[in-house]
Amino acid sequence: MELKKYLYQVISAFIVGLIFGVGLIISGMTQPQKVIGFLDLLGSWDPSLMFVMLAAIPVHFISYRLIAKMPSPILDWKWHYPTKKEITKPLVIGSILFGFGWGVGGYCPGPALVALGSGALNVIVFLISMTIGMWFFGFLNKRIKFNR
Template structure:
């Protein structure tokens, strides 16, 4: 069992490194590139569109192949969300994510990868993201306590 856990950990590390390299090569760790992509007009940079055009078919094919299996290669079950409804929390979270991405030029993955550069903007972004997550968790707990009383 320990050997399987070791293989899982090493494969997760390898996939994480591959993901980080892909984000770096594609320019997703450069806030200016992201903002230029999200800003339509004279300075619009469509290069990230080509990243998406390449990524979406790979994802679609891989997802179908993986879903055809009974279990994952390195685990006993898949961890795929079952919920499909659009909730108020989902919409509000998506809007906040979009504003943060457009204003800061980072989304969570590239922001974490950019920490490795020591960039002040990446540090501020990740600190702000973690603070937002903590505030939300505290709000949820407060809401649960309020419902009980």
């Protein structure tokens, strides 16, 4: 029974990944020049990508209100919500660093993983560097123990 539930979780995660990916492709997020056109305020600003968040948030806002009333998720025994509440320095500094990388490369993690499906060299290079960046954080965190 337990193993069956884990298997269903895996299948569900795969389907969610598929739908999320299709959403990213349709929205234009897998085209770095479009992302940069949105983030570059000094050029001919393209506001369209703002509507990705503006559409996704209300959908999830409504569903979250309904889902939160359930005693547990359908395929798991408990919820896995992030619990941390305080605004920490690592939260702000990390987000600033991420934003900088996003503005320079035009890729955030989701669209880069989707674009890996195209096999393009620049996406592979981006993902390898991203993985090294994450690994480097893990390396530092073992020594410094950031209060994220």
